[in-house]
Amino acid sequence: MSDATSSVPRPDGADAVPEDGRLAAPTAILRLPADLGRQMSRWAAAGYPYEVCGLLVGRRDGERAEAVRAIRADNLDRERPETRYTLDPDDFLAADREARAGGLDVVGFWHSHPDHPPQPSPTDFGAAWEGYSYLIVATTAAGAGEMRSWRLAGNRFREETIEVLEAKEPSP
Amino acid sequence: MSQVTVRIPTPLRRYTGGAAEVAIEGRDVGEVLRALAARHQELGRSLFDAGGELRSFINVYLDDQNIRSLDRLATPVDGARVVHIVPAVAGGRR
Numbered sequence: 001m002s003d004a005t006s007s008v009p010r011p012d013g014a015d016a017v018p019e020d021g022r023l024a025a026p027t028a029i030l031r032l033p034a035d036l037g038r039q040m041s042r043w044a045a046a047g048y049p050y051e052v053c054g055l056l057v058g059r060r061d062g063e064r065a066e067a068v069r070a071i072r073a074d075n076l077d078r079e080r081p082e083t084r085y086t087l088d089p090d091d092f093l094a095a096d097r098e099a100r101a102g103g104l105d106v107v108g109f110w111h112s113h114p115d116h117p118p119q120p121s122p123t124d125f126g127a128a129w130e131g132y133s134y135l136i137v138a139t140t141a142a143g144a145g146e147m148r149s150w151r152l153a154g155n156r157f158r159e160e161t162i163e164v165l166e167a168k169e170p171s172p
Numbered sequence: 173m174s175q176v177t178v179r180i181p182t183p184l185r186r187y188t189g190g191a192a193e194v195a196i197e198g199r200d201v202g203e204v205l206r207a208l209a210a211r212h213q214e215l216g217r218s219l220f221d222a223g224g225e226l227r228s229f230i231n232v233y234l235d236d237q238n239i240r241s242l243d244r245l246a247t248p249v250d251g252a253r254v255v256h257i258v259p260a261v262a263g264g265r266r
Contacts, residue, residue: 051265060182077262080264083264083265083266084263084264085263086262087261087262089233089238089260089261090238092231092258093233093256093258096256105182106181109261111263111264114265116265120263121263121264121266123262123263123264123265123266124263124264127229127260127261127262127263128263129259131182132182132183134263
């Protein structure tokens, strides 16, 4: 996981984000319990060489989000599952219902990039919604690697800082 | 006419003043969503294309069933409680 932040411009070159430094500071934060990160890494690695996807349920307050649960969803892309994912909307609905019952919300999504860095692609960009975190896990045949998270802000993805929350007491 | 609750996903709540749920009356899903679009016009542009068709990146569920497996926008809402607007989530490394 990286503390460094960067941004990925829109593939068409359009850029509605002012380049005056106002967005230079890494303001968005995703607080992620360490066990959720490990769980997503396990799911992502187990699904290699295919893309694995899912949802993050938790709380969001403006630029800060905290994940409370990670959920694995079905990848409905049967034609190119090595390079694409389509998250099963049935899983979204189930996650949203469960979240709402617990006073939570769907705060984002995660997916794997097999043999590819955890940076949003033009495909990721083209399908992205504002207001959610998009966490990407890099995977190889050796397992899961780096994990980074992004948010659509205007016409580009901005990286958000993943703040890993270690459990106070280690589990046995 | 039946009243149903329309569940609004996070990215579209900026068009409903932050509301996650809106109560709307209508006979079928299309009527409900068009009434919602009339009340919140920017939201309407996110839901429907210029021809009035539901956009491909919007999924709609009536209670727990995707309306694409029912009668789409003509699906009657009688007896149902919630219309869920579910954004399509997709992507991939290439």
